[in-house]
Structures are given as structure tokens and as C-alpha cells.
Amino acid sequence: MSKKVHITIQAGEITEQTVEIADDASYENLLDTLNINQETVLVLNEGNAVPLDGTVSSDKLTILRVVTGG
Amino acid sequence: MPIKCKKCNSEAIIFQKYSGMHLCKKHFVEDVERKIKLTIRKNYSIRKNDMIAVALSGGKDSSVALYMMHRILGERPDIELVAISVDEGIHGYRPQSLEVAKKLTERLGVRHIIKSFKDEHGTTMDEIAAMDREKGACSYCGVLRKNILNRIALDIGATKLVTGHNLDDEAQTILLNHFRGDMERMVRLSPPAAVEGLVLRAKPLRNIPEKEVALYALVNDLPVDFSECPYAGEAMRGEIRELLNAFEAKHPGTRHSLLRGFDKLVGALAKELPPAKIEKCRICGETCTEDLCQTCKLLGRA
Numbered sequence: 419m420s421k422k423v424h425i426t427i428q429a430g431e432i433t434e435q436t437v438e439i440a441d442d443a444s445y446e447n448l449l450d451t452l453n454i455n456q457e458t459v460l461v462l463n464e465g466n467a468v469p470l471d472g473t474v475s476s477d478k479l480t481i482l483r484v485v486t487g488g
Numbered sequence: 489m490p491i492k493c494k495k496c497n498s499e500a501i502i503f504q505k506y507s508g509m510h511l512c513k514k515h516f517v518e519d520v521e522r523k524i525k526l527t528i529r530k531n532y533s534i535r536k537n538d539m540i541a542v543a544l545s546g547g548k549d550s551s552v553a554l555y556m557m558h559r560i561l562g563e564r565p566d567i568e569l570v571a572i573s574v575d576e577g578i579h580g581y582r583p584q585s586l587e588v589a590k591k592l593t594e595r596l597g598v599r600h601i602i603k604s605f606k607d608e609h610g611t612t613m614d615e616i617a618a619m620d621r622e623k624g625a626c627s628y629c630g631v632l633r634k635n636i637l638n639r640i641a642l643d644i645g646a647t648k649l650v651t652g653h654n655l656d657d658e659a660q661t662i663l664l665n666h667f668r669g670d671m672e673r674m675v676r677l678s679p680p681a682a683v684e685g686l687v688l689r690a691k692p693l694r695n696i697p698e699k700e701v702a703l704y705a706l707v708n709d710l711p712v713d714f715s716e717c718p719y720a721g722e723a724m725r726g727e728i729r730e731l732l733n734a735f736e737a738k739h740p741g742t743r744h745s746l747l748r749g750f751d752k753l754v755g756a757l758a759k760e761l762p763p764a765k766i767e768k769c770r771i772c773g774e775t776c777t778e779d780l781c782q783t784c785k786l787l788g789r790a
Contacts (some may be wrong), residue, residue: 468501
């Protein structure tokens with residue numbers, strides 16, 4: 419089974435997209451799907467940071483890009 | 489089920505892969521602060537009547553560095569903290585982050601000095617970037633900014649100059665120096681010795697991963713500018729960042745190992761490669777290692 423998660427990515431500008439992930443997917447799995455390195459972002463659920471080895475439980479998440487050039 | 493903190497029963501906000509620990513907000517903040525205090529105690533002893541300048545851009549790293557120095561030393565009546573910001577003249581980027589920097593210094597009640605490339609060097613990064621030039625924009629920016637930071641810190645009588653370099657920055661620089669075979673530069677990366685004309689640099693965040701610096705800023709609700717410089721992209725550093733991040737994800741602790749190895753090695757390296765002779769630039773009088781300093785060279789003042 420899979421589920422859909424709405425993602426807002428904040429990296430200077432803001433982009434949005436919806437991804438489909440496995441029911442038991444972790445945040446790490448989600449970032450892998452999006453091809454985002456886990457050292458470069460914070461994942462926020464309702465504004466609060468989550469440990470990336472946890473299972474995605476919300477259908478709405480924000481990815482804050484915190485590692486940029488310069 | 490939410491994951492619990494390793495040290496209490498609260499909900500974790502981070503998994504530190506390199507330590508194997510899940511931490512809640514309270515214990516994450518404690519962990520970061522403990523490491524920063526330890527770094528300062530081990531490498532940059534704070535002395536009575538120190539005046540500590542903090543280079544502040546308004547980005548997460550320098551904001552956390554200033555916030556922490558204020559947290560640790562703000563109550564000491566004999567120690568003064570001064571924030572120094574440099575306006576490089578980068579349209580659409582620096583004005584915003586300087587506003588953010590001002591918010592933080594106002595909130596903390598810290599004296600704040602702002603100097604510009606235009607006033608100090610007679611040019612701006614926007615002008616330099618548009619020029620026909622040999623080096624990348626970051627090379628000019630770094631040299632010209634450090635020149636101002638050091639000079640202002642000296643002028644006001646600062647005894648230390650704190651920068652926001654984090655673990656990722658340090659690990660990248662170590663690897664970069666290896667890749668370039670530049671061991672002289674490697675030696676200069678170590679906690680510095682006192683040299684007349686150069687203010688002692690201190691990097692209290694050198695043991696904190698970049699992502700954790702950002703999380704610390706976020707949970708403490710610090711005003712922080714997360715935007716990226718339009719000229720960012722010293723090509724090789726970008727590649728090394730990607731390489732290291734990929735390695736870190738697969739092999740947690742890689743950055744820490746690089747820094748630990750470097751710290752063990754650098755003493756021996758410094759004995760083999762004694763620091764270059766210190767001279768004064770014949771044009772501007774700045775302390776440097778040749779008869780002409782990097783700033784005057786880059787600005788074509790020969």
C-alpha cells in the first residue's frame with residue numbers, strides 16, 4: 419500500500435509537490451525518493467522538526483533546505 | 489508512534505545518526521550548548537577583560553555563534569561582545585540579511601558595527617562579479633571581507649574574532665586542502681597562535697553539524713536569513729560538500745573523524761611547516777606573508 423504526501427520545499431523560494439510513498443516509509447525514504455540528501459534539510463511536521471528515521475505519519479510536510487552554498 | 493528522547497520521555501525532534509541518539513528539544517539544546525562550551529574551553533580560552541568581536545552576516549551560523557557567545561558571556565561585566573557585519577554590496581541578498589542581523593543584535597543588546605566594501609574598498613561585490621576577472625567571486629569576497637573584519641576588530645581593540653564556521657565547513661575545508669595538496673593552508677586552519685596585527689580567530693561551532701546549527705536557530709526562534717548568495721558556488725567546495733554529505737549519510741561520523749584526525753595531525757604538520765614570515769603590506773600596512781597583501785593584489789593596487 420502507498421500514500422500521498424503533500425510537500426512544501428523552502429529553499430529561498432518555495433516549491434510544492436505531492437509524492438507517493440510506501441505506507442511504512444520513513445522520512446529518510448521520503449528524502450531519498452525526492453533525491454534530497456538528509457544532511458542538507460530539516461523536515462517539519464506542523465512547524466516541528468522530526469527525527470528522520472521516524473515513519474511518515476502526516477500527509478502534509480515542509481522540507482527546509484538549510485545547507486546552501488556560500 | 490512518535491520516537492522518544494534517549495534522555496527523557498519527551499518526543500524526539502532529531503536523530504543524530506553519528507551518536508545513535510534521539511533527542512527532544514530540551515536535550516538537543518543542552519547537547520549543542522555543552523559541545524560549544526567544551527570547544528571554547530579546549531581551544532579558545534576566554535580571558536578577563538576580553539573584547540570579543542563576532543562576525544555576523546545574519547545567516548544561521550553567525551547568528552547562532554553570536555547568540556551562544558552572549559548566552560555564555562553576556563553576564564560577565566568584564567567582557568564586551570561586539571558584532572561586526574560587512575555589507576559586500578550584493579543586491580537582492582545582503583540588505584535583507586543585514587536587517588535580520590540588526591534584529592538579533594537589538595534583541596540581545598549587543599553593540600553592532602556595519603562596514604561596507606564600498607566605503608572600505610571603494611568597490612562592491614556586484615561590481616567585482618561583473619568584472620573580467622581571473623578568480624571566482626568567492627575568492628574576492630572572502631579576502632576583502634576578512635580584511636575588513638580583522639581591521640575593525642583591531643581598531644576597536646578586540647582580543648578575539650569569532651566566526652560561525654560549523655563542522656561541515658571545517659570538514660569540507662580539510663578535504664579541500666588535501667585534494668589541493670595545500671598543507672600550508674591546512675596548518676593555518678588550526679586554532680591559531682597569536683600574531684601581532686591579526687586578531688585571534690575562534691570557531692566555537694566547529695564541532696556542530698550545519699544541520700544542527702540550523703535546528704538550534706529554529707528551536708530558539710532566532711531571526712535568521714536562510715537565503716543563498718547569488719554568487720555562491722566556489723565550484724570545488726560545492727563538489728566536496730556533495731561528496732561529504734553523500735558519505736556522511738552512508739557512513740555517519742565521517743565529518744567528525746575528518747576533524748578529529750586533523751586536530752591530531754596539525755601539531756606535527758605545523759612543526760614541519762613553520763608559519764610563513766609575517767610582514768606588513770607595502771601599500772596598506774596590513775599584516776600578511778608577502779610584501780603585498782591579498783587585498784591590495786586583488787584590488788590591483790600594485
